[in-house]
Every structure is written in C-alpha cells, then in structure tokens.
Amino acid sequence: MKKSIFIFPLLVLLYSCTTQQNDSSKADEVVVVQDPLSAWNDASTKQSIISYVNAVTDSASADFVPVADRIAVFDNDGTLWCEQPAYTQLIFVLDRIREMAPSHPEWSKQQPFKAAIEGDLDGLAESGMEGLMTLLMHTHSGVTTDEFKEIVESWMKNAKHPRYNVTYDQLVYQPMIELLHYLRAHNFKTYIVSGGGVEFMRPVTDRIYGIPAEQVIGSTVKTVFEYNDGNPVIKKLPEIDFIDDKELKPVAINKIIGKKPIFAAGNSDGDLAMLQWSASSDHKSLQLYVHHTDSVREYAYDRNSHVGKLDKGLDQALNDGWAVADMEKDWKRVFSFEK
Amino acid sequence: MKKSIFIFPLLVLLYSCTTQQNDSSKADEVVVVQDPLSAWNDASTKQSIISYVNAVTDSASADFVPVADRIAVFDNDGTLWCEQPAYTQLIFVLDRIREMAPSHPEWSKQQPFKAAIEGDLDGLAESGMEGLMTLLMHTHSGVTTDEFKEIVESWMKNAKHPRYNVTYDQLVYQPMIELLHYLRAHNFKTYIVSGGGVEFMRPVTDRIYGIPAEQVIGSTVKTVFEYNDGNPVIKKLPEIDFIDDKELKPVAINKIIGKKPIFAAGNSDGDLAMLQWSASSDHKSLQLYVHHTDSVREYAYDRNSHVGKLDKGLDQALNDGWAVADMEKDWKRVFSFEK
Numbered sequence: 016m017k018k019s020i021f022i023f024p025l026l027v028l029l030y031s032c033t034t035q036q037n038d039s040s041k042a043d044e045v046v047v048v049q050d051p052l053s054a055w056n057d058a059s060t061k062q063s064i065i066s067y068v069n070a071v072t073d074s075a076s077a078d079f080v081p082v083a084d085r086i087a088v089f090d091n092d093g094t095l096w097c098e099q100p101a102y103t104q105l106i107f108v109l110d111r112i113r114e115m116a117p118s119h120p121e122w123s124k125q126q127p128f129k130a131a132i133e134g135d136l137d138g139l140a141e142s143g144m145e146g147l148m149t150l151l152m153h154t155h156s157g158v159t160t161d162e163f164k165e166i167v168e169s170w171m172k173n174a175k176h177p178r179y180n181v182t183y184d185q186l187v188y189q190p191m192i193e194l195l196h197y198l199r200a201h202n203f204k205t206y207i208v209s210g211g212g213v214e215f216m217r218p219v220t221d222r223i224y225g226i227p228a229e230q231v232i233g234s235t236v237k238t239v240f241e242y243n244d245g246n247p248v249i250k251k252l253p254e255i256d257f258i259d260d261k262e263l264k265p266v267a268i269n270k271i272i273g274k275k276p277i278f279a280a281g282n283s284d285g286d287l288a289m290l291q292w293s294a295s296s297d298h299k300s301l302q303l304y305v306h307h308t309d310s311v312r313e314y315a316y317d318r319n320s321h322v323g324k325l326d327k328g329l330d331q332a333l334n335d336g337w338a339v340a341d342m343e344k345d346w347k348r349v350f351s352f353e354k
Numbered sequence: 355m356k357k358s359i360f361i362f363p364l365l366v367l368l369y370s371c372t373t374q375q376n377d378s379s380k381a382d383e384v385v386v387v388q389d390p391l392s393a394w395n396d397a398s399t400k401q402s403i404i405s406y407v408n409a410v411t412d413s414a415s416a417d418f419v420p421v422a423d424r425i426a427v428f429d430n431d432g433t434l435w436c437e438q439p440a441y442t443q444l445i446f447v448l449d450r451i452r453e454m455a456p457s458h459p460e461w462s463k464q465q466p467f468k469a470a471i472e473g474d475l476d477g478l479a480e481s482g483m484e485g486l487m488t489l490l491m492h493t494h495s496g497v498t499t500d501e502f503k504e505i506v507e508s509w510m511k512n513a514k515h516p517r518y519n520v521t522y523d524q525l526v527y528q529p530m531i532e533l534l535h536y537l538r539a540h541n542f543k544t545y546i547v548s549g550g551g552v553e554f555m556r557p558v559t560d561r562i563y564g565i566p567a568e569q570v571i572g573s574t575v576k577t578v579f580e581y582n583d584g585n586p587v588i589k590k591l592p593e594i595d596f597i598d599d600k601e602l603k604p605v606a607i608n609k610i611i612g613k614k615p616i617f618a619a620g621n622s623d624g625d626l627a628m629l630q631w632s633a634s635s636d637h638k639s640l641q642l643y644v645h646h647t648d649s650v651r652e653y654a655y656d657r658n659s660h661v662g663k664l665d666k667g668l669d670q671a672l673n674d675g676w677a678v679a680d681m682e683k684d685w686k687r688v689f690s691f692e693k
Contacts, residue, residue: 083560083566160608204568213609214612217612221422228611228612228613229610229611229613235609238605238608239601239605240602240604240605242627242630247604247630247634256609262578265588266578266579266588269577270574270577270595272567273552273553273556273567273570274567288579288586291581291584291586292586295584295585295586
C-alpha cells in the first residue's frame with residue numbers, strides 16, 4: 016500500500032462519470048420503475064439471479080426450497096460495501112489510534128503506533144499482520160460493548176472516504192442492496208458472513224442493508240461478562256476469539272446458522288470456502304462473485320490485489336459456471352449517491 | 355448419582371396422577387379453549403407474564419418495545435425439557451458409548467468407558483468432569499456434522515426415558531411450549547441459549563419447540579471444513595470450542611444475537627448471568643425461573659441438586675421480584691402426554 020491512496024485526483028473524473036450515468040439512465044426511468052433489480056443491466060448475470068429465485072420459490076417447481084431453508088449469506092467488504100483503498104475497519108483503526116494518541120505519548124516513538132499516527136502506510140505494511148493485530152487490540156478492547164458501539168456510530172457519522180468524500184456507510188453497492196431486498200421479498204433470510212469485526216458492522220447493518228444484528232456474523236475478540244454491582248457489562252478483551260475468513264466462514268455458518276446456505280455471495284478468495292459450502296447444498300443453489308472490473312466508477316482489482324484478492328475463486332467460478340457480477344458491465348449504477 | 359435412577363417405581367404413581375389431572379381439567383375445557391397459556395394455572399406467575407407481554411407490545415404503552423428488540427432467550431435442560439435423572443445429552447453419550455463399544459474392546463478395561471458401558475454411574479461420578487469430557491469427545495467427534503445429525507435423530511426416535519417410558523423429545527414442558535408460542539404470537543424472536551451441545555439440540559428444536567436451527571445457541575466442539583474433492587464436509591474435532599454456561603451465556607448472546615434480550619427464562623444458577631444481563635435492558639424486561647417443586651408429576655430439586663442447582667438464582671429472583679414458575683402450583687399440566 017502506498018501513501019498516495021489517501022489522495023484522490025480521481026474525484027473530478029468520478030463526478031463527470033456519475034453525471035453521465037444519470038443522463039443515460041433517464042431514458043430507462045419509466046421502464047425500470049417496477050424492476051426490483053433496476054441498478055443491474057439486463058445481462059446474463061441478472062437473468063441467472065432471477066431465474067434461480069423463480070425456480071426455488073415457485074411451489075410448482077422441482078427446485079422449490081421451503082422458506083426455512085432459504086438462507087442467503089453475503090460477504091461484506093468488497094461485496095456489499097467498498098473495501099478500497101483499504102478495509103473500512105482499518106481506516107477506523109487508524110483514526111482511532113490518532114484519537115487515542117494524546118493519552119499515549121509513548122506511541123510517538125513506538126511502532127506500529129508511530130506509523131499509524133503519521134499515516135505512514137509503508138511503515139504499517141512493514142509491521143505486518145502482527146502490527147495490524149496490535150493496533151486492532153488497542154482500538155477494540157478495554158471498553159464495554161456499549162461504549163464500542165457508540166465509538167463506531169460516532170466515527171461512521173464523521174469519517175469520510177478520501178476519494179468519494181462521503182461517509183463510509185454510503186459506500187454500499189446499490190445493485191447488492193437491491194439484491195438483498197429482492198431475496199428477502201422472496202422470503203430468503205439474509206446474513207452477513209464477513210471477516211470484519213461483528214461489533215464494527217452491527218451498528219450500521221440494519222440501517223444500510225436491512226440486516227439485523229442477529230444476522231451478522233463476523234470476527235470477534237474475546238469478551239467477558241461482569242456483574243458490576245447490578246449494572247452488568249460485557250467488556251472487550253485484547254485477545255482474538257475468531258477470525259471469520261476462508262475455511263472458517265463455513266465453520267461459522269455451521270456453528271451459528273446450522274443450515275447450509277442456498278445462496279452465497281462474495282468477492283475474494285476469502286469467500287471461496289463459503290461459496291463451495293453453499294454449492295454442496297442438496298437444494299439448487301447459487302454462487303455469486305462480485306468482480307471489481309470498474310476502475311472508473313470504483314476500483315479494478317482481482318488476481319494480484321493485496322485487498323480482496325480474487326484468483327482461485329475466479330477460476331472456480333469460471334469452471335463451475337457460478338454467477339459473476341462484472342461491475343463494469345453488469346451494474347448500471349454502483350453507488351446510490353451517483354443518482 | 356445412584357444406579358437406581360434408571361429404575362422408576364414411580365411409573366404407576368405418575369399414571370394415576372395424570373388421570374386425575376385429566377379429570378380435573380375437563381370442567382375447564384370450554385373456558386380455557388381460547389387461552390394461549392391453558393396449561394398454566396391462573397396464578398400470579400401467569401398473570402405477570404401476560405401483563406408484561408401486554409405492556410411491551412401495546413404501541414400506546416410507555417413500555418412499548420419495537421419488534422426488532424423483542425428477543426426472548428430460553429435455557430433448555432430443566433427449562434424447556436426434563437433434565438432428570440440426568441441431562442438428556444448425557445444419556446445419549448452413555449448409549450452411544452455402548453453402541454460403539456464392540457469396535458473398542460479396550461474400553462472394557464478402561465475408565466471412564468468401563469463405567470459408561472456398565473451403566474455404573476458411581477464409577478462415572480468418580481471419573482469426574484474429566485471423565486465426562488473424555489466420553490463427550492469420543493461420542494461427538496470423528497464424524498461429519500451431517501453424520502452426527504443422523505446419529506442424534508436416530509437416537510431420539512428410539513431411546514426412552516426410564517421413568518416416563520416415552521422418547522426424550524416428548525419430555526418437553528407443555529406450559530413452556532405454550533409460552534414460546536405466546537411470545538412468538540406477539541412477535542418475539544425466541545432463542546435457546548443452553549449449555550447443551552448445539553448440534554445435539556438442532557435436529558429436534560424446530561419440531562418440538564418451533565425454534566429453527568439458527569436460533570439455537572449452545573456449547574460447541576471445534577470443527578474443520580474439508581473441501582473433500584468437491585463434496586465438502588465439516589468434521590467435528592475432539593476439542594471443546596465453547597461451553598455455553600454461566601457468565602458465558604451473556605457472552606454468547608452478545609456475540610451471536612448482538613442484542614440484549616428483554617425476556618429470559620432459566621431454571622438454574624447456570625442461567626443467572628443470562629437473566630441478570632436481560633434484567634439490565636433499557637426496555638422493560640421479564641426474568642423467569644422455572645422452579646422444580648413437583649416430585650409427583652416431575653422432580654423436586656433446587657438448592658442442593660447436582661443437576662440444575664438453583665440457589666443463588668432463587669435468592670436473586672426472590673430479592674428482585676423476578677417471576678418464578680412453581681411447577682407444582684403454577685402448572686396445570688407438565689407434559690403434553692399427560693392429557
């Protein structure tokens with residue numbers, strides 16, 4: 016990662032692009048008003064989603080799936096919201112370190128804190144996964160779950176994305192929001208299964224995705240219950256409990272949901288095991304990869320990216336005929352604020 | 355625990371008792387036909403449940419709680435189903451050891467297996483928690499989650515309770531089943547939060563309680579995802595992942611549900627932290643303890659019991675005015691098969 020990711024000369028380009036987008040979509044307005052997937056172009060990906068949902072929800076179909084088994088799981092970073100130039104939660108961690116720095120003068124000479132405070136992403140990269148975990152532990156522990164929720168909510172209201180200049184909770188993909196609504200309208204239960212921290216996501220998921228806290232699965236730190244003289248709290252400890260990524264995604268799905276999803280969407284190799292697990296359902300199932308192909312409206316990255324690497328997953332998707340949402344070709348609109 | 359717990363001279367007494375029960379309830383039949391809590395006597399416990407539910411579900415009430423926050427959590431052993439003379443899952447473990455014994459001739463000379471095979475509960479007790487864990491590991495691992503589900507389902511169909519001579523899935527408390535239905539009819543989301551194994555409960559919870567797999571929280575062993583050449587499985591490992599008891603119940607609730615329950619029911623000190631957590635809700639909340647006071651229709655035990663000890667919890671319930679369901683006085687009927 017380079018420092019330059021925080022400085023975006025693309026802002027002007029972006030605005031001109033979204034203006035174009037608005038112009039071109041005007042002609043469609045009357046036609047698409049009733050279309051629940053109106054931010055999707057009428058290409059094969061959209062059609063395969065619709066055909067699939069029709070097949071499993073039509074009680075006369077051989078592929079009919081009872082409502083209780085209509086479990087749909089979605090990765091979050093890069094699948095439902097933007098994960099570039101860095102994971103939203105990493106930006107939060109860095110902001111939080113800077114906010115906490117005045118109470119920790121020792122950090123100014125100590126890595127990885129020094130790099131975090133100075134926004135020195137090269138230095139941070141040098142500190143590796145261990146450095147990131149150290150920062151995570153210091154910013155996600157020592158507080159109660161209620162306090163942490165308030166910290167996240169406040170940050171979400173104020174922090175802005177360096178390129179789009181909107182709060183991070185606005186950087187959700189409009190076609191995916193529509194897809195969530197569309198599935199729920201067909202009695203699917205929609206879950207998030209993300210490598211992100213569960214308590215970082217929950218304060219916003221209901222508002223931005225219509226997904227309640229109890230349908231959000233993510234990574235966790237260990238916590239402890241304290242009775243606290245009749246005012247019990249749950250405190251976050253500086254210790255990793257579970258990293259909800261790769262082969263641990265199906266493990267978490269089995270542990271928490273206890274049913275095999277019939278619909279799974281992701282965007283990286285970290286989601287591959289979850290998609291494989293879903294593909295092994297006895298029911299007809301659908302696997303969807305979001306492929307970041309649009310460097311103009313969003314970001315283009317896949318096989319060689321540090322964030323959201325999609326390599327083995329793309330091979331299997333092509334091999335097994337999974338659905339691939341090519342952002343540039345399949346999505347009429349990327350973000351709602353483009354309109 | 356004594357060997358004699360497997361031999362029940364009370365069977366005759368039980369039958370005479372249930373016959374009485376049927377006779378006495380006939381007169382009420384017309385009156386109670388519309389009562390969703392008809393297995394409850396019209397005593398204060400029933401009334402406090404009804405008053406509470408009315409208060410939080412009436413949109414004109416100052417205590418109104420939005421549907422999204424109507425989370426109700428229930429312990430399972432001793433709260434929803436019978437836990438005497440031993441936890442259902444322990445009976446399952448012993449049966450399973452006996453079933454597996456022919457392939458393990460070495461067990462006939464090796465504790466705790468020898469005791470398990472011989473039904474020597476004194477010997478088992480001597481082997482302590484470590485012995486029980488050894489048995490648990492051997493009966494709950496080395497199989498896939500799908501295989502384990504089939505084993506549990508088959509056992510549930512065949513094994514019978516030594517006293518009541520019915521399958522264990524029939525030993526559910528009728529008043530609690532009604533309570534679950536009553537809460538759901540008022541848009542509560544009902545969860546099980548039990549020390550029992552989550553994969554031991556899930557095969558039956560939907561059928562016997564109307565609680566789907568994804569609303570069952572329990573203890574877990576570690577599992578691993580294996581791609582298995584395109585036929586992925588999740589295998590159960592001989593290692594404890596999480597024991598969902600005592601202070602870890604609110605921890606699990608926070609981790610998996612992410613909302614504080616407004617209704618919590620248990621029957622032992624193992625549920626106390628969960629009830630305390632619920633009692634600290636910003637919303638009006640209700641805590642319910644099932645008190646096993648009925649030695650005739652079920653079992654009488656509390657402060658000095660090895661199974662389902664209720665001591666500190668009873669003190670706090672009395673102190674804080676929590677609801678206590680006195681089985682003998684509050685429950686018109688205990689089991690559905692009494693009818």
